[in-house]
Amino acid sequence: MDVFPGRLYQASEVENISGLEEIAAISENKCFRCGNTNPVLFGEMDCAFCGKETCAYCRNCIVMGRVNSCQSLYYRKTSTLAETKSALLNWDGTLSKGQQKASNAVVDSLEQSRNMLLWAVAGSGKTEMMFEGMNWALRKGYRVCLASPRVDVCLELHPRLKAVFPTVEIVCLYGDSEDKYQGEQFVLATTHQLIRFYEAFQVIFIDEVDAFPYAKDPFLEYAVEKSRTKEGATIVITATPEKKWQQECANGKRHFVKIPARYHRRKLPVPxxxxxxxxxxxxxxxxxxxxxxxxxxxxxxxxxxxxxxxxxxxxxxxxxxxxxxxxxxxxxxxxxxxxxxxxxxxxxxxxxxxxxxxxxxxxxxxxxxxxxxxxxxxxxxxxxxxxxxxxxxxxxxxxxxxxxxxxxxxxxxxxxxxxxxxxxxxxxxxxxxxxxxxx
Ligand SMILES: [Zn+2]
Ligand SMILES: [Zn+2]
The missing domain is CATH 3.40.50.300 (P-loop containing nucleotide triphosphate hydrolases)
Incomplete structure (x- = not known):
């Protein structure tokens, strides 16, 4: 089996670990894969690998395969791909004034490797706001991930993105997806799936960041951060940022752009x-x-x-x-x-x-x-x-x-x-x- 860049593997998942980077699965009471540090979420077991009767394992991410404290995780360092001269984006739609403002801000942030909150009202046409930024990153040869807490969002976006980036390899990953990651440049995934990645993507878009379960699961924030390269940029998109984020925007502590209007230029209905x-x-x-x-x-x-x-x-x-x-x-x-x-x-x-x-x-x-x-x-x-x-x-x-x-x-x-x-x-x-x- 091939080992694809940026993905974390357990020893049992690969034929040969030689030449791969190695990292302890659990060290100092922290699970590297999911970020769990809560003692209640670690179990102890009689372990066949190390022979200890009290080998710790992480219960928090056990659905992705059990990791024990005596084990390592393996990965191949991520790489950028060759630059592409021509445009990869094949879309002939027109952006509204609001969408254009957002699109420019996304590209600027990516060029500066700067994280950004895209605060755009419901019905503003968020997907199209990402196209130019995605195009820019993909042409650079960057690995791009679009993650959403909601599998419905991933499933809906997959055919749309394939249509507008027809020559780019795109994979869609979720809990029981048949597709597996095989080094595709563009990964569409539920935020949960990012637990499996390590410094894999130069650019991450997170849609509906405040949606359940992201908002209530602190591990997913760790997973998102861990899956991105250190010099990359994360663009977070939502219509309803949490109060703390709204305050950070107001205090100048968070880089953001606000798109207050829908693409059809009519007011939002007031309840x-x-x-x-x-x-x-x-x-x-x-x-x-x-x-x-x-x-x-x-x-x-x-x-x-x-x-x-x-x-x-x-x-x-x-x-x-x-x-x-x-x-x-x-x-x-x-x-x-x-x-x-x-x-x-x-x-x-x-x-x-x-x-x-x-x-x-x-x-x-x-x-x-x-x-x-x-x-x-x-x-x-x-x-x-x-x-x-x-x-x-x-x-x-x-x-x-x-x-x-x-x-x-x-x-x-x-x-x-x-x-x-x-x-x-x-x-x-x-x-x-x-x-x-x-x-
Ligand atoms: Zn063990
Ligand atoms: Zn874990």
């Missing part, structure tokens, strides 16, 4: 607020606020597709049951563990259904033409500023339907709701000030 009282109690009594019933009736009248977001599965299921007693067809529901998730999303897209009830699983990454959006119980803890901004970002994404209603149905206004609304308003003001909006 409305609608008080519905103690909805939990009402649901148990078989009641739904008449305000929400009116909202649903309006949408039916206008023949628009709609998403209603719920804080939890139980409330969603109760709502569906109760809604059926109001003379509506029982609506379809979807959540993360739903095996028919993809099909249900397609049903709404193809208008086989008009209404889809969902948990926050659909807060990002999906586009439905002319969709109207409601959040039920928007005061609940799961609806953070980031979640609400992403949810509002589902409306008005299409050039043909650039507006849409977003309503937060709540039982008490929260700080997160206020922050989300002021975040969106500020982006609209900035978009106007920068001449990126038409009205």
């Amino acid at each position: 409305r607020l609608c008080w519905i009282g103690p909805w939990k109690k009402k649901l148990t009594q078989g009641k739904i606020s008449p305000k929400l019933i009116t909202w649903i009736n309006n949408i039916k009248l206008k023949k628009q597709p709609a998403l209603i977001f719920f804080p939890e599965i139980e409330a969603m299921n109760n709502f569906a049951e109760v809604l059926a007693t109001y003379g509506f067809e029982k609506p379809v529901t979807v959540h993360s563990a739903d095996g028919a998730r993809k099909e249900k999303v397609e049903w709404l897209r193809e208008r086989k259904i008009d209404l889809l009830l969902t948990t926050t699983i659909l807060e990002r990454g999906v586009t439905f033409t002319d969709v109207q959006v409601a959040v039920f119980g928007s005061e609940e803890k799961i609806f953070t500023e980031a979640a609400l901004v992403q949810i509002a970002g589902r409306a008005g994404r299409k050039m043909t339907h650039p507006t849409g209603d977003v309503c937060f149905f709540h039982y008490g206004k929260t700080a997160e709701m206020n922050r989300a609304i002021s975040h969106i308003k500020k982006m609209n003001e900035l978009g106007l000030a920068e001449g990126m909006l038409d009205d």
Whole structure:
């Protein structure tokens, strides 16, 4: 078996370790592969390799094959490839003013090997903003990685990137992907897969950086950093950076560029607020606020597709049951563990259904033409500023339907709701000030 540059191998994975770089798998109570230092996440075992009865192994990254403290990891140092004179990017689209600004900033950052946060609103056309930077890096012979915490994003981007970089070898890696890394210049991967790499890429793009599970998993940050060469650059892209990052931007501690407007030059829909009282109690009594019933009736009248977001599965299921007693067809529901998730999303897209009830699983990454959006119980803890901004970002994404209603149905206004609304308003003001909006 060949050993490909920048990937970490265990001895059992390669035929011959001679000529490879070697690094201790676990040293000073730290797992090199995943960065784990938590003693609780190390186990001890009777080890056949070293004969010790208390050989430590890392439980945190065990799904990628167990690494023991008596073992080493092996790798071949990464290399740049030959430079290419001609353009590798084969795309004849036009960038909007906002996209062009972002694209220039990406190229500048890569030229200066400088990390950058690309803070671009939902529906701004983020993928196209990366094309020129990718083209620049690939032509330089750099190894490029685009990582996302979400496998859906990787799967959607793979054919698009193959289409615009037709001569570049691109591989898509995720938990159970059939494709394995074979030294391709362009790697598309879930952030989790980066655990397997060491100083492999000169350039890394991370899309939807704040998405679960990246935001909640400190090891993935280590994995991303470890997988990039020291002199490289990382471009992080999101519509909703965490509070700490927003503060760092405000204090000049983080290099960033903000793209406040969508590619179609229309304002972001600003969410409305609608008080519905103690909805939990009402649901148990078989009641739904008449305000929400009116909202649903309006949408039916206008023949628009709609998403209603719920804080939890139980409330969603109760709502569906109760809604059926109001003379509506029982609506379809979807959540993360739903095996028919993809099909249900397609049903709404193809208008086989008009209404889809969902948990926050659909807060990002999906586009439905002319969709109207409601959040039920928007005061609940799961609806953070980031979640609400992403949810509002589902409306008005299409050039043909650039507006849409977003309503937060709540039982008490929260700080997160206020922050989300002021975040969106500020982006609209900035978009106007920068001449990126038409009205
Ligand atoms: Zn051992
Ligand atoms: Zn580990």
